[in-house]
Amino acid sequence: MNAADYQSFADAWESRATIRTRPRRVLENDDKLIYPLSRQPLVLSETFLRECPGQRDFALVQTLYKFINDVVIFETEIVDKTARSIAKNRFPLAFPFACRYDAMTVVVDEDYHALVAMDFMQQTIAMTGITPIGLPCEIELSRAIPVAVALAPQHLRSAVELICVAIAENTVTGDVAAFAKDDTIKQSIKGLMADHLLDEGRHSGFWTRLVRIYWHTACEDDRRCIAHILPVFISHYLTNDIQKSFDLRLIESLPISDVARRALNSEVSGLAFPINRHHPLVANIVRFFRSSSLLDSPCVQDALGDYLA
Numbered sequence: 001m002n003a004a005d006y007q008s009f010a011d012a013w014e015s016r017a018t019i020r021t022r023p024r025r026v027l028e029n030d031d032k033l034i035y036p037l038s039r040q041p042l043v044l045s046e047t048f049l050r051e052c053p054g055q056r057d058f059a060l061v062q063t064l065y066k067f068i069n070d071v072v073i074f075e076t077e078i079v080d081k082t083a084r085s086i087a088k089n090r091f092p093l094a095f096p097f098a099c100r101y102d103a104m105t106v107v108v109d110e111d112y113h114a115l116v117a118m119d120f121m122q123q124t125i126a127m128t129g130i131t132p133i134g135l136p137c138e139i140e141l142s143r144a145i146p147v148a149v150a151l152a153p154q155h156l157r158s159a160v161e162l163i164c165v166a167i168a169e170n171t172v173t174g175d176v177a178a179f180a181k182d183d184t185i186k187q188s189i190k191g192l193m194a195d196h197l198l199d200e201g202r203h204s205g206f207w208t209r210l211v212r213i214y215w216h217t218a219c220e221d222d223r224r225c226i227a228h229i230l231p232v233f234i235s236h237y238l239t240n241d242i243q244k245s246f247d248l249r250l251i252e253s254l255p256i257s258d259v260a261r262r263a264l265n266s267e268v269s270g271l272a273f274p275i276n277r278h279h280p281l282v283a284n285i286v287r288f289f290r291s292s293s294l295l296d297s298p299c300v301q302d303a304l305g306d307y308l309a
Contacts, residue, residue, distance in 0.1 A: 001212040001293075008098040009202055013105045016202075018195040019112040025188045025195070027123040032186040034124065035060040035067070036179065042247055045267045051260040058130060059250060064189075065124070065132040066246050068117040073139050074172070075110035075117075079203075082165045083107045086210075092158040093214060102206055109199045120192060133253050136242050141168055144236035151229045156222055159214055163226065163294075164233055166207035170288035171281050173197065173204040204288075211292040220299075227303040234307065238279055240272045247271075277307050 014020065040063040042048055043056045085091040087104035095103075125131055145164045152160045180193035215223070247268045251261055273279045286307060289295040301308070 001209060001216055003096050003099070003213050006096060006098050006209060006213065008102050009206070010098075010101060010105070012202065013102075016198060017105065017109060018116075018199055019108060022195050025116070025120065025192045027120065027127055027188050028186050029127060030186065033060060033184050034128075034186060034189065035064040036182045036185055038182075039063070039067075039179075041271055042250070042264065042268060045264065047260055047263040047267055051263075052254055052256050055254050055256075057128075059254075061124060061128055061130045062133055062250050062253075065121060066135055066243075068121045069132075069135040070139050071117045072114045073137075074141065074168070075114040078139075078141050078145070079110045079165060079169060080107055082161060083110065091162075093162065095210065095213070099210060099213075106203055106206060109203065113196055113199065116192065116195070120189075133249055136246060138242065140237050140239055140242060144233055147236050148229050148233035151232060152225065156225060159218070159222070160226060160229055160233075162207075162214060163211055163230075164237075166211045166292065167233070167285055167288055168237070169200065169207045170204045170291075171284045173200040174284035174287075175281065176200055208288060208292045211294070215293055215297075223297050224299040227297065227299040230300065230303055231306070234282075234285065235275055238273075238275045238281060244268060244272070282307050 034057070037044060037060070040060060043059050048055075048059075082091070083103045083106040086093075086095055087100050087107055089100060121132075141164070145161060148164055149157045149160050176193050176197045180190055180197050182190065218226070248265060251264045251268065254261070254264075256264075276282070286295070286304075289300065289304065294300045295304070
């Protein structure tokens with residue numbers, strides 16, 4: 001895909017963007033879950049169900065707070081940074097005006113998503129009376145992207161940043177889609193996720209097209225260099241160190257015995273998915289590599305061999 005072939009989605013943004021079309025989502029006071037059980041396996045563990053099943057909703061609320069906190073960091077510190085740089089023509093890789101205009105809509109969308117998430121956190125605190133325990137000040141991408149960028153020679157650092165953000169945006173879209181389909185959770189949260197998904201579907205395509213434009217112009221040496229960096233980024237991106245630290249903090253806040261706490265700590269330590277082709281997010285990542293044309297390059301196929309079925 002050449003830059004000259006890029007078609008803006010400005011009309012679609014004007015008619016469909018959630019900031020243009022969606023009402024405020026108001027949290028319901030009903031019996032539905034506030035967060036999916038499947039996304040917090042701690043509450044399904046044998047020890048939790050035996051020792052403190054009455055703390056389930058507290059644990060789910062705290063996990064929702066972390067999810068919201070992660071969204072705010074991702075949208076405002078990761079995606080916003082790169083999209084804003086492209087929009088203002090300050091990104092080292094040059095893109096035509098249509099790309100830069102669309103990048104600014106991404107900035108608007110992502111900051112709005114962060115605002116909506118913060119609003120939802122305030123509503124949840126007001127309804128439940130549960131205040132957040134200490135929340136992380138970074139997400140996995142906060143560490144993974146700088147590690148990947150630092151491995152690149154100076155002239156490729158912006159390209160690596162672009163590809164990392166594109167991977168993340170495409171991964172998030174699939175994850176939000178699964179969240180939006182969960183019938184066990186409150187309708188307002190499903191609506192929140194559906195709204196987010198509507199925008200993220202547009203965003204994931206935007207980042208994919210920008211990567212295709214860049215990859216079309218990259219020489220073979222640069223492609224090989226980037227290919228070697230991709231597995232390093234993925235291995236850092238898919239770690240669960242931050243989630244594990246949060247879960248241990250959550251366990252520490254539960255009113256349970258020291259014996260039960262030690263048992264829960266042990267169970268949490270074994271919850272991580274292996275970082276290989278069986279990790280639940282890898283399918284989304286591989287799908288991005290295919291759609292962005294990176295996987296057409298033999299060097300990328302070789303570098304990602306462990307993740308390909």
